[in-house]
Amino acid sequence: MRKSIPFFIIFIIALLLLSCGGKKTIQQKTPVVSAINQTTGGSSLNRASPPIQNDYILGPGDVLDIDVFQVEELKRTVRINSAGYIKFPPAGRIKISGLTLPKAEEEIGARLRHYINKPVVSIFIKEYMSQKVTILGAVKNPQVYVMDGQKYLLDIISAAGGLEKDAGDVCYIQRGRETTVINLYDLLYKGDMRLNIPVFAGDVIDVPMGGVIFVDGSVNGPGAFPVSGGITLTQAIAMAKGLKSVAEKDNIRIYRDSGKEIRDIIEVDYDEILANKIPDPHLKDKDIVVVPMNGVKDFFVKFFRTIRFFVRFGDVSTGVGY
Structure with missing residues (x-):
């Protein structure tokens, strides 16, 4: 039947x-590699993060505006010579290369005490010297770059051609014995421009490659996938x-x-x-x-x-x- x-x-x-x-x-969501390569293409990076001059190390070639409070005749513009000295009458030759702005102000003030009662010295960097910074790792053109003026992390990444597709979501900035970790995902995807920190002569920036995650089970395409940009x-x-x-x-x-x-x-x-x-x-x-x-x-x-x-x-x- x-x-x-x-x-x-x-x-x-x-x-x-x-x-x-x-x-x-x-x-x-926009991957961090795409976001950072788009962001570094702009021209307003320096305006996003004001210069932090007090942390800057003075060196040969820097041009400084020096002002002594209530002593107008001592206001002048000077350049640090190749030996690291400036000429500042009546104090004469003063070595300030290798000093921060506050230390340089103290040094000039100490030399002027022989001529002025309690001098108050202010220095503003008019032109920065040419400096070298190194960027390594997952960028398109890793090498040593010469800086002319105050630069920031995104400036250097942009100069290196942007990030590679397999770049990780953090980078490391080695400054002397100190290492600073910057979360590129927070900087680019979340827009935290506080992380766009200034870089200085001798800094080494390392952008490591991202890791790998594995997806298995009831998915249509199981496998291993790169971790990039805070996936x-x-x-x-x-x-x-x-x-x-x-x-x-x-x-x-x-x-x-x-x-x-x-x-x-x-x-x-x-x-x-x-x-x-x-x-x-x-x-x-x-x-x-x-x-x-x-x-x-x-x-x-x-x-x-x-x-x-x-x-x-x-x-x-x-x-x-x-």
């Missing part, structure tokens, strides 16, 4: 699957070509290296991220994202595929006789 599959069963199963398989669009979970899933219809979206797990034998586990609800109920977590180097499979959804998907096959080729003979 032959039996046909009732149409209402197929209809009910289809409704169940449609209720489970809805998709939401993820808005792709988030939703961006990583988009790079993995999105979630499968059988993905268990409320139990996505991030396995993070804790420096111990066992990784930390961070559980995330994907729908709550898309609904802006919780932050979109930023991924770190060597994070492993695992999207579990929903067993019930998987069953219905496979069952519906079987039903569609039967419907496509007509009635199905059960082979059961009565």
Whole structure:
């Protein structure tokens, strides 16, 4: 005896699957590499961060405006010579190369005390000397650059041609024995221009390459992906070509290296991220994202595929006789 599959069963199963398989669009954020290369193309970087002259180290070639309070005849413009000295009558030759502005003001003031009672000296840098700064790592043209005037971090990155695609989201500025870490993601993506700090002669800027994260499980394109520009979970899933219809979206797990034998586990609800109920977590180097499979959804998907096959080729003979 032959039996046909009732149409209402197929209809009910289809409704169940449609209720489970809805998709939401993820808005792709601007990667830090793209943002920084666009930002450094502008001409207003210096206006964004006022010069910090007190931190500047004076050197040969600098042109200074020197003023002594209430002594107009001592107001003059001088240039530091190749030996590091200036001529400042009546005090004569004064060596100020290698000093900061406050120290230079103190030095000139001490020399003038022989001629003036309690001199108050003010110095303004009119022209900066040519200086060298080194930038290394994931930039298009890493090398030693000559600065003419006060420059900032973005100026040097721009002079180096911008960041490479595999650049990380931080850079390191080595100044003597001190190292400053700058978060490029915060600087470019969040627009925190306080991080666009001034650079000085002898600084070494290192932009390391980004790390790698892994996405596995119920995604359409599992694999390893570069970490660049503060990549988030939703961006990583988009790079993995999105979630499968059988993905268990409320139990996505991030396995993070804790420096111990066992990784930390961070559980995330994907729908709550898309609904802006919780932050979109930023991924770190060597994070492993695992999207579990929903067993019930998987069953219905496979069952519906079987039903569609039967419907496509007509009635199905059960082979059961009565």
